[in-house]
Amino acid sequence: MELANILAKYSKKEENLIEILLEFQSTINTNFISEEDLVLIANYLNISESKVCSVMSFYTLLSTTPRGKYIVQVCNNVSCHLSDEFNVLKTIETKLGIKVNETTKNKKFTLEFTSCIGCCDEAPAIRIDNEVYTNLTKEKIENIFFELGCE
Numbered sequence: 001m002e003l004a005n006i007l008a009k010y011s012k013k014e015e016n017l018i019e020i021l022l023e024f025q026s027t028i029n030t031n032f033i034s035e036e037d038l039v040l041i042a043n044y045l046n047i048s049e050s051k052v053c054s055v056m057s058f059y060t061l062l063s064t065t066p067r068g069k070y071i072v073q074v075c076n077n078v079s080c081h082l083s084d085e086f087n088v089l090k091t092i093e094t095k096l097g098i099k100v101n102e103t104t105k106n107k108k109f110t111l112e113f114t115s116c117i118g119c120c121d122e123a124p125a126i127r128i129d130n131e132v133y134t135n136l137t138k139e140k141i142e143n144i145f146f147e148l149g150c151e
């Protein structure tokens with residue numbers, strides 16, 4: 001969906017900023033919001049570009065640089081670290097053949113860290129786009145990526 005169509009769904013209130021950013025970014029194959037679009041959003045809401053930039057940098061779901069189709073976020077907070085018996089990050093890095101903050105050559109997966117995703121009692125946890133996966137095991141990770149088309 002074009003940005004103009006998305007903006008038309010929202011009133012010109014700053015409180016709509018995050019929803020607009022998330023909805024628009026989800027329509028972009030490369031999962032990011034360009035500088036140009038960021039300016040258009042700021043103008044629409046009549047807020048400064050720096051305000052939009054600060055929101056973009058605060059929320060790990062949002063990005064100003066191109067990423068893969070799926071954003072794989074590994075929680076790196078304490079509970080997940082303590083519950084991580086087999087090294088979730090290393091397992092995923094090996095599976096995808098990339099390191100944190102890299103994107104696979106086929107542009108399908110980007111790997112990132114995230115802060116706590118609110119599932120500490122079911123750690124270790126990861127988030128892929130809006131889906132959270134908990135109580136991870138090597139087998140569970142294998143199945144998750146198989147379902148997403150990664151052999």
Ligand code: FES
Nearest residue numbers: 075077080116119
């Ligand atoms: S510490 Fe990982 S979900 Fe809370």
